[in-house]
Amino acid sequence: MVELKQLKQLISFKKYRTLSKAAENLYISQPVLSRSIQKLEKTLGVELFDRKKNKMVLNENEKTVIQYAEKILNLVDEMEEKISKNNQIQNNFSIGSCAPAPLWDMISLFARFYPEKYILHKIESNLQLFEKLENDSYQMVILSEPVDRQEFFCIKYKTEQLFLSVPLQHPLAKKKEIHFADITDNKMLLFNPIGIWKDIVLKKMPNMNFLVQNDRIIFQELAEMQNLLHFCSNFTLEREDNFKNNISIPIVDKEAKMTFYCVCKKNIKNKIEKIFDSFCKNS
Numbered sequence: 001m002v003e004l005k006q007l008k009q010l011i012s013f014k015k016y017r018t019l020s021k022a023a024e025n026l027y028i029s030q031p032v033l034s035r036s037i038q039k040l041e042k043t044l045g046v047e048l049f050d051r052k053k054n055k056m057v058l059n060e061n062e063k064t065v066i067q068y069a070e071k072i073l074n075l076v077d078e079m080e081e082k083i084s085k086n087n088q089i090q091n092n093f094s095i096g097s098c099a100p101a102p103l104w105d106m107i108s109l110f111a112r113f114y115p116e117k118y119i120l121h122k123i124e125s126n127l128q129l130f131e132k133l134e135n136d137s138y139q140m141v142i143l144s145e146p147v148d149r150q151e152f153f154c155i156k157y158k159t160e161q162l163f164l165s166v167p168l169q170h171p172l173a174k175k176k177e178i179h180f181a182d183i184t185d186n187k188m189l190l191f192n193p194i195g196i197w198k199d200i201v202l203k204k205m206p207n208m209n210f211l212v213q214n215d216r217i218i219f220q221e222l223a224e225m226q227n228l229l230h231f232c233s234n235f236t237l238e239r240e241d242n243f244k245n246n247i248s249i250p251i252v253d254k255e256a257k258m259t260f261y262c263v264c265k266k267n268i269k270n271k272i273e274k275i276f277d278s279f280c281k282n283s
Helices: 004-016 019-026 030-044 061-091 101-113 126-134 196-204 216-226 234-239 266-282
Strands: 049-052 055-058 092-097 118-123 140-143 152-167 187-191 209-213 230-233 246-250 257-265
Touching: 004 019, 004 030, 004 061, 019 030, 092 101, 092 126, 101 118, 101 140, 101 152, 101 234, 101 266, 126 140, 126 257, 152 234, 152 266, 187 216, 187 230, 209 216, 230 234, 257 266
Parallel strands: 092 118, 092 140, 187 209
Antiparallel strands: 049 055, 140 257, 152 230, 152 246, 152 257
């Protein structure tokens, strides 16, 4: 029976043209490679080389063998990749989101309904998310826009409303609602990552000096000690108390409200039906 390692060795010989270089690339000795190739020829019942003094040259038989060897090895690679993805789906579940807040409840739902699955998650752009959903790097993504394609299932998830957290002594604290243009301070705190929201606030406030902070504890300390303006949302206000000396004012620009959609391939939907059922019950 032909062994996969023999096919790999044959292809390596074709690439490097000498036994010594092929053996070096394969991390085996030249005699071991020579014996393995001889065994392959015996199995196939044909000679693949014209053997000359101190030299081996592939003959006409090798063209057919190489052609099928490459097909076989490609199929093996494809099989291993498929098995790996199937195993990932069975034991892990990869979720991508364009913003962090929608992931909070989603991860909790998976822990509730599918405690045997380990949830992998990452924040990326809509484009990156959808491309990776198509190639099965993600099993589900949370986008800021719906997907209308036959092979995908798409359901409305949640809507996030952006607020401005304002110190009580700040002039803006008297407002009941606010626009991005009303924010005229020369600096603001900005927590990172905020995903797609970052592009929006940078576009709406191009001249603002944002003090970006990645550590939540330090972010909270700076906000309280320096009395700096910062953003929050209905999601964050539901999960944690607002700063005691701040008031949260809704930002009424249309860009300050975003609806999220959960998208997956239809062949995945029935495997996580309980997640989508929970949306329908709560909507």
